[in-house]
Amino acid sequence: MNNFQESCFSVLVLLVLLLQGSCSDPGVVHKAVGDSLELIADYPKDGLEVQWTYNETVFAEFDEANINLVRPKLFHKRLKMKKDSISITVEDLELRDSGSFSIIANTNSVQYPTKIIMLHVHELIRDVQIEYNVSRLQSENICTFHLRCLASGDPNPSYSWSGHQIQTQGPHLNISLRPAENATLTCTANNTYSVNYTTETVVCREKLDYSSVLSGFPLKYLLIAVGAGIVVVVIFGATLAVCCRRRSNKGQGESEAGITVYEEVNTDGPAKKRSESVANGMSIYETVNDTKLSQNLPQTLYDKINYQRHPAVSTSTSTSSPYQEVL
CATH class of the missing domain: 2.60.40.10 (Immunoglobulins)
Structure with a gap:
């Protein structure tokens, strides 16, 4: 009987311990x-x-x-x-x-x-950025800024805005400013484990600032892009000019190389006048007219020195001279 009671008591203690273990509060x-x-x-x-x-x-x-x-x-x-x-x-x-x-x-x-x-x-909130664009209501001369806060790391952090008498929650914010007014705004992103924030100043200018329209695109990047474009255009123009000049010089060289003292000597076809054979007209040697005026006029440079040429003397004639034979 005592053994039965002791067994029942042991089982009851074990059940209590098990219940205690299963009902512990989680941390x-x-x-x-x-x-x-x-x-x-x-x-x-x-x-x-x-x-x-x-x-x-x-x-x-x-x-x-x-x-x-x-x-x-x-x-x-x-x-x-x-x-x-x-x-x-x-x-x-x-x-x-x-x-x-x-x-x-x-x-x-x-x-x-x-x-x-x-x-x-x-995830740790590692970086916070503010993007914005601005629209202008000409009738009331008011700038309306549409701002958005973005955090990297945690995909679902909590956002809050402060500054310029503004206290609001959420990633988006819209504010209106008159010309020459500005507002410094701070966006804070946080989760249970980390917090990070960033600050941005927006200004309503007299004329619409197109750099702001580009969703807060930094002006320095725009200037860098314009400068790079100008350099590319200058390099392309210089390269094109050099190529054109080389082609022009090459064509001129080929044309000049084709005109020589011996130009257009054609042994196969009919004989041409020298003035017709030279592609560029008269040359340095074209001082003597191609057309013979008569048989008695000078035919060569030596005819000018000795205009009256002696008739050719045959070998049988006794009056022949070596000079006549050469001429």
Whole structure:
């Protein structure tokens, strides 16, 4: 009878311990991408058994002074184990690691309360920028600025605006200014883990500032683009001029090279006059007219020196001279 009562009492104690372990309040932990999460089982080691779970899936166990990985691919190469402190560290956290972690520990006689950690991994807000454009209402002479705040890192941060007597929420803001008025505005982006902000000054000018129309496109980039275009045009024009000059010189050289003292000597066709054979008209040698006036007029340079040429003397004539034969 006593043994039965003792057995019932032991079962009742075990049920109470199990209920205590299953009803533990979870702890909420916020981490940034790249941080680490340490899961420590800080219990006495005598006869201790521990299980680490992620979204109710066991991925590691401790038994007999050793830690063993049950699902090594769950956090591939990102788990660091320490058997001395009975802990597992998840390194280089990613956004997809957000979820429920638990540490279940017990001995042969004790069931320890389960530790539950609700992990939220956040992207750091690394940069904040303000883009804007402006429209002008000519009838009322008012500039209306349409501003938008953009943050890199967390895809869904919270935005808030301040400055120029403005306190509002959200990524968009519209304000109206009169000519010569300006406003300095600050956009703040934040999430649970990080905060970042930027400031922009907008001015309503007398004439519409087209650099502002380009969604806040920096004027220096526009000037750089214009300068680059001018350089390209100058280089192209210079290259074109050099090519044209080379072609002109080449054509002139070919034309001059074709006119020589021996131009147009055609042995196959009918004989031509020298004035007709020279492509560029008369040459330095065209001092003697091609047309013979008579047989008695000078025919060569030597005829001018000795105009009255002696008639040709045959070899049989005794009055022949060497000079007559040469001429």
